[in-house]
Amino acid sequence: MTTVDLPLLPLGRGVDLNSERGVECPGDLPAASDPDLVARALAAKAALGDKVFVLGHHYQRDEVIQFADVTGDSFKLARDAAARPDAEFIVFCGVHFMAESADILTGSQQQVILPDLAAGCSMADMARLTQVEMAWEAMTAAGVADSVVPVTYMNSSADIKAFCGRNGGVVCTSSNAEVALEWAFEQKPDAKVLFLPDQHLGRNTAVLKMGLTLDDCVVWDPHRPNGGLTEEELRDATMILWKGHCSVHGRFSEEVVDELRATIPDIQILVHPECKHEVVLKADLVGSTEFIISTIEAAPAGSSWAIGTELNLVKRLAAAHPDKRITFLDKTVCYCSTMNRIDLPHFVWAMESLVAGQVVNRIEVDPETEKHALVALERMLALPGKTHKD
Ligand code: 13P
Ligand code: SF4
Numbered sequence: 001m002t003t004v005d006l007p008l009l010p011l012g013r014g015v016d017l018n019s020e021r022g023v024e025c026p027g028d029l030p031a032a033s034d035p036d037l038v039a040r041a042l043a044a045k046a047a048l049g050d051k052v053f054v055l056g057h058h059y060q061r062d063e064v065i066q067f068a069d070v071t072g073d074s075f076k077l078a079r080d081a082a083a084r085p086d087a088e089f090i091v092f093c094g095v096h097f098m099a100e101s102a103d104i105l106t107g108s109q110q111q112v113i114l115p116d117l118a119a120g121c122s123m124a125d126m127a128r129l130t131q132v133e134m135a136w137e138a139m140t141a142a143g144v145a146d147s148v149v150p151v152t153y154m155n156s157s158a159d160i161k162a163f164c165g166r167n168g169g170v171v172c173t174s175s176n177a178e179v180a181l182e183w184a185f186e187q188k189p190d191a192k193v194l195f196l197p198d199q200h201l202g203r204n205t206a207v208l209k210m211g212l213t214l215d216d217c218v219v220w221d222p223h224r225p226n227g228g229l230t231e232e233e234l235r236d237a238t239m240i241l242w243k244g245h246c247s248v249h250g251r252f253s254e255e256v257v258d259e260l261r262a263t264i265p266d267i268q269i270l271v272h273p274e275c276k277h278e279v280v281l282k283a284d285l286v287g288s289t290e291f292i293i294s295t296i297e298a299a300p301a302g303s304s305w306a307i308g309t310e311l312n313l314v315k316r317l318a319a320a321h322p323d324k325r326i327t328f329l330d331k332t333v334c335y336c337s338t339m340n341r342i343d344l345p346h347f348v349w350a351m352e353s354l355v356a357g358q359v360v361n362r363i364e365v366d367p368e369t370e371k372h373a374l375v376a377l378e379r380m381l382a383l384p385g386k387t388h389k390d
Contacts (some may be wrong), residue, residue, distance in 0.1 A: 030345045037344045041067055044351035052354065053087035055080060055102065057094035058289040059310040059339040064093050064347050073289040074098055074154040075173035079381065081105050081112075089113060089354055092363070093342045095121045099363040100158040101171075104370050104377060112363045113354070115346035119338050121155055123274075126244035127197035129159040131222040135194070136167070139240075142231040144192060148240070149184040152196040153177075155246075158365045158373045160196055165375035169194075172380060174273050174288035177201055178209040179383045185210075192237060194220070197244030204273045204280050206239045214277075219243050248336045249274035252308040252329050257282045260306045260327060270295055271308035271329065279308065289313060299324055311335045 030037060045052065045067060055077050056068025065071060070080045074094075081090055081102035090112045092099040099114040106112065132150075139145040150169035152160050161171055168187060172180030185191045195202030199219055206212040216238040220227035223243075227234075234240065252275045260267050269283040270292055280286050285295060292309055299305065301323035307314045308329035318326035353360040365373065 029349050032343065032345050034345075037348050038063075040348045041344065041351060044348065044355050047355045048089070048351065050086065051088045052091055052351070053081075053084045053089070054091045055093060055098075057098060057339065058293070058313045058316075059336050060093045060342060061312055061340060061344075062316065063344045064342050065312075065316075067347065068093060073173065073175060074101075075175040075288070076290060078102065078105055078154065078173075078377070082381070085110070089359070091115065091347075091350060091354075093347065095119045095124075095338055096363070097121055097124045097155055097157060100365050101154060101161075101373075101377060103363050103365050104158060104161075104373050111359050113350050113359065114342075114361050114363050115350040116341040116343075117361050119341040121338060123153075123198055123244050123246045124155050124157055124160075127152075127156055127160050127222070127242055129157070129163060132160060132163055132196065132242075135220055135222065135227055135242075136163075138226050139194070139234060142234045144234050147188050147190055148192045148194050149187050150194045150196065151180055151184050151202075152376070153198045153201055156197050158369050161376045162369045162372035164196075165372035165377075165379075169376055170379040170383075171376045174201060175290060176380065176383055177205040177273065180380060181205055181210055183379070183383055192240060194240045194242070196242040198246065198274055199241040199243055200245055200249070200276055200280075201273045202239060202241040203277050204275075204286065207277065208280065208286070212238055217241055246274040248310055248334060249308065250276060251332070251334055252276070252279050254278050254282055256329055256331060257306070260329070264304050264306075264325070264327070267304040267306055267325075267327070268299075269306050269308070269329065275308050283308070293317065296321055296324065296326070310339065312339070 054067055054069045056065045056071045058071060078101050082105040085107055090102050090106060090110060092102050092112055092114050096119060099112050103112040136145060139148055150164045150167050152164045152171055154171055154173045170180050184193050203217055206217055218229055218233050218237040219241050221243040249272055257269055270285045271280055271283040273286050296317050304325040306327040306329045311334055314328050350360055
């Protein structure tokens with residue numbers, strides 16, 4: 001079959017819009033109905049030539065991803081951005097934390113552009129620096145901070161990455177969380193990990209890859225006094241999971257897994273590690289977006305799959321593999337609404353502005369934050385290559 005199996009429902013608002021960054025474009029955003037948008041994007045890209053390098057995350061819309069020079073998951077895009085020192089402009093079709101990471105990893109002569117500044121990430125917003133610093137103070141008071149190694153998921157703001165850099169920690173992505181945790185546990189005798197901000201990636205990696213148990217994990221709730229934990233619980237824990245999650249991946253449920261297994265014989269369930277632990281336990285395979293793509297590419301014709309990740313990617317995989325049956329692992333249509341904010345009008349506006357000599361929506365991390373965040377990002381890039389993409 002050629003189309004992804006989906007119910008006919010209106011577009012879901014998968015995540016909150018990030019109003020704090022919701023800077024509107026000036027009035028010259030092209031109309032979405034403009035029939036020349038594709039031609040305008042092509043012309044702007046041709047005019048800019050090698051000066052521009054366009055990065056596209058796998059969750060981007062088709063109308064935008066067609067213009068990407070490279071596509072990838074967050075890990076691959078961070079590496080690709082770092083590998084293009086000659087491009088004057090990096091246009092990042094993804095979300096804010098990815099553009100920040102690209103700015104940190106690229107040279108000071110390069111400028112990173114996010115076509116819509118409201119393309120944030122609700123998960124990244126769940127860990128604020130002041131909250132993390134308060135948690136660290138509480139861990140210090142409990143006498144455990146000296147043995148804690150902070151590990152932050154790429155899906156976090158630059159100042160959280162800088163916190164990890166300053167405190168002996170590292171960044172990880174869904175491609176290399178296992179290697180990053182191995183590294184973290186080797187840093188100190190009896191090390192504990194503070195895992196930010198996605199409790200699900202932290203728990204799934206700790207329990208399914210590192211041999212820890214659910215009892216080794218506690219959840220730090222930044223909205224409760226002392227994270228909702230006693231000092232004894234903090235001292236006994238090996239993994240301190242920040243109470244954050246992805247609103248898109250949080251939708252996938254055990255019930256739908258059971259229903260699909262009952263209705264489609266031999267279906268294989270393939271999910272992203274941002275899904276809840278109960279869902280991951282019921283899945284056949286778990287991995288980053290790059291892993292999901294390579295798994296489907298390698299799958300035999302006629303095989304059946306239900307995929308638990310963002311819908312733009314699942315629809316693209318279904319279209320690219322008409323010989324395989326590909327089903328979305330949720331009953332409702334659910335895109336990441338902030339990823340979807342990068343649409344063709346914003347892309348054309350950003351590119352044509354560059355042609356006209358105007359840099360719009362530049363993402364620039366302040367030098368002090370950048371210095372420490374770079375330490376944590378470089379520690380990640382130096383990890384041994386046991387990732388899904390290598
Ligand atoms: P990866 O790109 O690491 O697979 O992460 C998925 C995601 O949610 C990005 O926001
Ligand atoms: Fe953030 Fe989830 Fe959207 Fe990724 S899919 S950008 S983690 S809200």
